[in-house]
Amino acid sequence: MKKIPLLFGTFICSSLFSVAIQAIDLTAQLPSRLSDVRAGQQQVVLQGHPVEVGQQAPDFRVVDQQFKAVSLADFTGKPVLISVVPSVDTGTCSLQTKRFNEEVARLPADVVLLTISTDLPFAQRRFCEQEAVDALQVLSDAVWRDFGSNYGLLIKDMGLLARTVLLIDQKGVIRYIQKVKSLANEPDYQDALDALNLMLAKD
Numbered sequence: 001m002k003k004i005p006l007l008f009g010t011f012i013c014s015s016l017f018s019v020a021i022q023a024i025d026l027t028a029q030l031p032s033r034l035s036d037v038r039a040g041q042q043q044v045v046l047q048g049h050p051v052e053v054g055q056q057a058p059d060f061r062v063v064d065q066q067f068k069a070v071s072l073a074d075f076t077g078k079p080v081l082i083s084v085v086p087s088v089d090t091g092t093c094s095l096q097t098k099r100f101n102e103e104v105a106r107l108p109a110d111v112v113l114l115t116i117s118t119d120l121p122f123a124q125r126r127f128c129e130q131e132a133v134d135a136l137q138v139l140s141d142a143v144w145r146d147f148g149s150n151y152g153l154l155i156k157d158m159g160l161l162a163r164t165v166l167l168i169d170q171k172g173v174i175r176y177i178q179k180v181k182s183l184a185n186e187p188d189y190q191d192a193l194d195a196l197n198l199m200l201a202k203d
Contacts, residue, residue, distance in 0.1 A: 027156075030149055034197075039155075039161050039183045046162060050152030053177055055166045058150040062139040064114060065125040070139055071145045072168070079203065080168040081196055084153060086160040086183055088119050088127040088138065096186055097133055098161070103193065104135035108200065118142045118160055165192045167199055175199045 030047040037044050051058065059072045072080070082186040083100045085093035097115045104113050117124070124138045129172035141147040141161065148154030153162045165187050167176035180187050 005040045027145055027149065027154060030154070033152075035162070036181055037155075037183065044158070044162070044183075045156040047154040047156050048149040048151055048152040050122065051150075051166075051174055053174055053179070053201055054086075054173055054183075057172050057174045060141075060147040061144055061173055062141050062147055063121055063143050064137065064139055065121045065128070067121055067143075068149055072136070072172075075112045076172065078110050078112050079170055079196070079200060080114065081192070082164075082166040082168070083113070083136075084147075084151075084161050084164040084166070084185075085115060086155075086158075086163060087118045088115070088117055088124060091203070092186055093117065093163075094127070095130065097127075097136075097138065098131055099186075099189055101133045101135045104190075107196070111196070111200070113137070114139055116141055116147055116161065118145070118148070118159060120146060163187065167192070167196055170203050186191045 011162055017062065027047050032045050033050065037046065037048045055154050057072060061069050064070050065169045083096060085096055087093055088097055099114055100115065115136055115138045118141050120142050121140045124140055128138055145154060148161050153164055155162055163180040163183055165178040166174060169175050176192065176199065178187055178192055
């Protein structure tokens with residue numbers, strides 16, 4: 001078996017590494033804007049296309065804990081609450097996810113509750129098993145960054161999503177957006193739940 005010259009082998013490895021780095025950057029062409037969301041004292045730059053209340057909710061593809069693709073279109077005709085967290089492996093995100101998991105039992109059966117983060121599905125599965133999170137769906141935006149891109153919530157240079165709660169009605173229209181100003185803080189749960197109940201009463 002012929003040996004590959006060291007310099008040639010190094011060139012190939014370097015080239016492959018360069019291609020891999022380019023392939024990983026799925027967000028290079030996304031619009032960016034300085035937001036009022038802070039990580040500590042630092043304002044973060046959000047990437048993607050921001051959404052507004054009253055517009056049709058953009059579809060997106062994420063994956064479940066078995067890497068099966070899930071899209072917003074899968075829940076057509078149902079009211080949807082999306083709890084967006086930076087990472088389920090942090091204390092605040094854990095509290096947020098467990099709180100909404102508890103709320104499922106108090107809501108009508110047709111209401112869909114989702115938690116979306118950029119954690120890998122393996123980490124999400126471990127978290128759900130450890131914390132007995134089994135009433136809502138915990139989904140990953142790690143594969144395509146499709147949700148973060150379509151909703152303008154991807155934090156530049158961090159690969160995380162900005163903490164947000166969104167409500168989408170049965171017609172697929174965004175009815176509520178609560179973007180938490182500090183990544184360290186929990187959302188206002190009562191405000192989001194009151195908005196959900198008001199939305200359900202109108203539908």
